[in-house]
Amino acid sequence: xxxxxxxxRGYDDAVLEKLHRVQLEILSDFIGVCKKYNLTYFVVYxxxxxxxxxxxxxxxxxxxxxxxxxxxxxxxFEVFQDELGEKYNLLTPEIDGRYACTVTxxxxxxxxxxxxxxQDLKCEQCIFMDIFPFDYxxxxxxxxxxxxxxxxxLGKLLFLSGSAYPLIPFGGFKGEIAALGCKLIYILLKxxxxxxxxxxxxxxxxxxAYNNSDGRSEYVTSFEYAGCLKDRIKKNGLFPMKEVQFxxxxxxxxxxxxxxxxxxxxxxxxIPPENERVNHMPLIIQFEGEDPIYEx
Numbered sequence: 167x168x169x170x171x172x173x174x175r176g177y178d179d180a181v182l183e184k185l186h187r188v189q190l191e192i193l194s195d196f197i198g199v200c201k202k203y204n205l206t207y208f209v210v211y212x213x214x215x216x217x218x219x220x221x222x223x224x225x226x227x228x229x230x231x232x233x234x235x236x237x238x239x240x241x242x243f244e245v246f247q248d249e250l251g252e253k254y255n256l257l258t259p260e261i262d263g264r265y266a267c268t269v270t271x272x273x274x275x276x277x278x279x280x281x282x283x284x285q286d287l288k289c290e291q292c293i294f295m296d297i298f299p300f301d302y303x304x305x306x307x308x309x310x311x312x313x314x315x316x317x318x319x320l321g322k323l324l325f326l327s328g329s330a331y332p333l334i335p336f337g338g339f340k341g342e343i344a345a346l347g348c349k350l351i352y353i354l355l356k357x358x359x360x361x362x363x364x365x366x367x368x369x370x371x372x373x374x375a376y377n378n379s380d381g382r383s384e385y386v387t388s389f390e391y392a393g394c395l396k397d398r399i400k401k402n403g404l405f406p407m408k409e410v411q412f413x414x415x416x417x418x419x420x421x422x423x424x425x426x427x428x429x430x431x432x433x434x435x436x437i438p439p440e441n442e443r444v445n446h447m448p449l450i451i452q453f454e455g456e457d458p459i460y461e462x
Contacts, residue, residue, distance in 0.1 A: 301389060
């Protein structure tokens with residue numbers, strides 16, 4: 167049977183508030199390191215919407231997303247262990263070969279956060295913050311299309327290398343055929359020994375191919391999702407960063423934040439109807455020093 171996407175489910179209010187406190191601590195510690203080493207970061211996606219629409223979390227949201235230009239992202243990795251390694255771990259397929267996803271996580275040690283989408287992964291899954299590196303898009307349009315297509319395919323193969331049962335966004339016979347195809351790809355990847363590390367390495371190579379090339383455009387994007395080319399933005403348009411309120415913190419948003427969010431979401435200031443309010447509602451959530459809570 168194909169797994170189906172479910173509508174976002176509501177948290178217990180106390181659990182969601184506690185989750186937000188942990189995530190704000192992660193963000194605060196991250197910002198501290200960025201300031202210490204003069205690294206540029208900016209909140210993106212749902213976190214950026216929350217910052218400008220709610221001055222904090224979108225009320226039903228349950229994660230934090232930040233973006234970094236690749237150069238700053240790499241520098242953050244270099245200092246992470248010394249600065250934050252006691253409280254947190256970093257999660258990429260390079261670090262843990264059981265993790266089959268393109269998005270980098272900073273995870274709070276001693277916690278747990280297992281969602282419906284990630285339940286088949288065998289790696290340690292903790293309460294986290296997402297980091298999205300932004301890379302240059304090729305200047306030539308055909309090369310840019312190839313770059314985006316390759317990154318998208320590699321990202322999907324990467325996920326299938328860790329799980330034979332992705333969530334399928336449609337049902338019926340079409341959904342069953344898609345689920346069977348995913349399972350066959352998973353089996354094939356295992357048979358020919360294509361690991362998450364190999365796929366992730368190739369994904370990074372494609373994403374960064376034009377960073378130090380004369381063939382790069384003035385645009386950057388995060389290649390972690392299918393809309394990466396549609397949502398590309400001018401690198402110089404990120405600056406100067408603006409500080410806005412996010413709960414009890416001051417966070418950076420890019421100068422072209424409105425342009426970026428409009429490309430991704432359209433009228434992002436309009437609060438969506440309840441059946442379109444997306445979260446990662448965990449099957450299991452555990453706070454440090456406490457027993458697991460089975461939310462899903």
